[in-house]
Amino acid sequence: DTAVSQTPKYLVTQMGNDKSIKCEQNLGHDTMYWYKQDSKKFLKIMFSYNNKELIINETVPNRFSPKSPDKAHLNLHINSLELGDSAVYFCASRRTGVDEQFFGPGTRLTVL
Amino acid sequence: AQSVTQLGSHVSVSEGALVLLRCNYSSSVPPYLFWYVQYPNQGLQLLLKYTTGATLVKGINGFEAEFKKSETSFHLTKPSAHMSDAAEYFCAVTLPGYNQGGKLIFGQGTELSVKP
Numbered sequence: 001d002t003a004v005s006q007t008p009k010y011l012v013t014q015m016g017n018d019k020s021i022k023c024e025q026n027l028g029h030d031t032m033y034w035y036k037q038d039s040k041k042f043l044k045i046m047f048s049y050n051n052k053e054l055i056i057n058e059t060v061p062n063r064f065s066p067k068s069p070d071k072a073h074l075n076l077h078i079n080s081l082e083l084g085d086s087a088v089y090f091c092a093s094r095r096t097g098v099d100e101q102f103f104g105p106g107t108r109l110t111v112l
Numbered sequence: 113a114q115s116v117t118q119l120g121s122h123v124s125v126s127e128g129a130l131v132l133l134r135c136n137y138s139s140s141v142p143p144y145l146f147w148y149v150q151y152p153n154q155g156l157q158l159l160l161k162y163t164t165g166a167t168l169v170k171g172i173n174g175f176e177a178e179f180k181k182s183e184t185s186f187h188l189t190k191p192s193a194h195m196s197d198a199a200e201y202f203c204a205v206t207l208p209g210y211n212q213g214g215k216l217i218f219g220q221g222t223e224l225s226v227k228p
Contacts, residue, residue, distance in 0.1 A: 004155075031214060041150075041200060043218040056213045090155060094214055099144050099163055099206065101216060103155035 003027050004104035006091050012110045013081055021076045021107045023091030030096050031055075032074035034066060037088040037106070046089075049074055050096065081111045114139045114205050118219035126227045131175075131190040133222050135203030138184065143205040145186040146216065147177055150200040159201075162186065163208070173197070198226045 004025045013019050025032065033056075034046040048056035049068040063079045074093075078085060091104040119134040137143060144163045148156040160171025167179040177188045186203060203219040 033215070035216075041221045043156075043202065043216075043221075045215045045217075048213050048215060050213070056215050058215075092156075096214075099146075099161060099208075099214070100158050101214070103148075103157070105155045106153075 004091055004093055004102050006089075006104040006107050008107060009105065010108050010110075012112065014112055015081055015083060017081050018077070018079045019081060019109070020078070021089055021091075021109070023074045023076070023104055025072055025091075025093040025102070025104075027093060027102060028095070029093040029102070030071050031094050032068065032071075033092040033094075033101065034074065034076050035090040035092060035103075037090060039087070043090070047074075047076075078109075081109075083111050085109060086111045114143060114207065114217045116203050116205055116217055116219035118201075118203050118222050120222055121220065122223045122225070124225040124227060125193045127195055128192050131188070131193045131197065131224065133188040133201050133203075133224065135177075135186045135188065135219055136184055137186065137203075137205050139205060139207070141207060142181070144208055145177075145179060146204045146206070147171065147175070147186075147188050148202045148204060150202065150221075152199075156202065159188070193224075193226045195226050195228065198224055200224075 031050045033048045047066045052068045088106045092101040094101045115138045146161045147159040162179045170176045204216040
């Protein structure tokens with residue numbers, strides 16, 4: 001009965017590779033987010049989708065491409081991975097009009 | 113633009129002592145304010161939030177925070193620390209309104225250590 005789930009939990013890959021992280025929520029929410037937490041634990045918004053429509057794009061390199069096939073899923077594809085992409089990526093969701101966001105457990109990406 | 117400043121990247125208290133984690137914000141309009149907790153290798157969990165109404169808000173695990181508009185602060189307190197409170201705490205703001213998208217702007221986090 002996990003509310004917001006992410007796969008994989010850990011991802012280790014080489015520079016230059018392409019990888020995807022998947023997020024699913026079973027809360028019936030209509031808005032989903034990707035946040036990046038760097039090595040100093042600083043959290044920053046990357047993207048947000050509402051009803052499969054991109055509503056926030058925070059100056060993220062275009063190597064990052066979010067995709068929302070439906071309201072319950074928001075995936076993150078990263079091309080040509082760089083060392084600086086190493087971080088923990090969190091997915092979150094909320095229902096429009098309700099303030100609380102529910103976070104997934106995170107995906108720790110390590111680029112070697 | 114909104115911003116959040118958490119004073120003290122690391123706070124250490126003894127078990128049973130008062131916990132005080134400081135948060136100041138900057139916003140052009142009254143924001144909504146949140147405290148989240150992150151336990152090691154886990155996601156973020158909402159402790160409490162302020163949107164409107166009573167400025168003293170109570171959250172889970174005995175935490176509370178007071179919104180002080182004049183001081184642009186939203187400090188988090190707990191009267192008596194427990195070992196299980198050791199975690200990273202994040203203060204965050206968002207702007208109300210559908211067209212804001214609900215994005216959270218986070219402070220840099222405060223790591224709370226609790227000594228036996």
